[in-house]
Amino acid sequence: EPEVTQTPSHQVTQMGQEVILRCVPISNHLYFYWYRQILGQKVEFLVSFYNNEISEKSEIFDDQFSVERPDGSNFTLKIRSTKLEDSAMYFCASSEEWGQGAHEQYFGPGTRLTVT
């Protein structure tokens, strides 16, 4: 069964460093998302992406964050200058369609980002 994959599974970085989290969405999906979950807290929406541009973003997704689909399979989340509070599990998700039709989002296993 097709699945969303994410690499790395765990990333440790120092405060102020740039990190890139990578995702490979399900191949026939067109809509891509990033969420994060700080330990012990809710899963929070960060950004959605379609047709090579951001569709929606939350207040969390500030200028330090960016997303890119560099090729036909990868979807990346970049954090330019990490802060301690960026430590969280980051989930990538994808879905077939969008809008008023209801479409399941399929999540990857997550990347645990630890900022020291």
Add this chain to the structure above:
Amino acid sequence: SQQGEEDPQALSIQEGENATMNCSYKTSINNLQWYRQNSGRGLVHLILIRSNEREKHSGRLRVTLDTSKKSSSLLITASRAADTASYFCATVYQTGANNLFFGTGTRLTVIP
């Protein structure tokens, strides 16, 4: 906030019993989805119920939706130890956007 809120926060039952988890939300939704998360792992999609649906089944799972009360419930029948996980409801707001707003989750423990 459109986010769902689950109750109870934690539930412990014996294997074979049924488990019921509830979710409430605050604004009109397009659909509501339930997810499972094993400790430290990813989110697994369980079931989606649209705003014009009242009940949906999938195997041992039964989901109901009451839009007048802005609430949903997830029933797991004949629970198994492998059902031990956190269960989250996630709502999609009725704006055309497809962002999921997650609740705080219910931690289910099934005792063998």
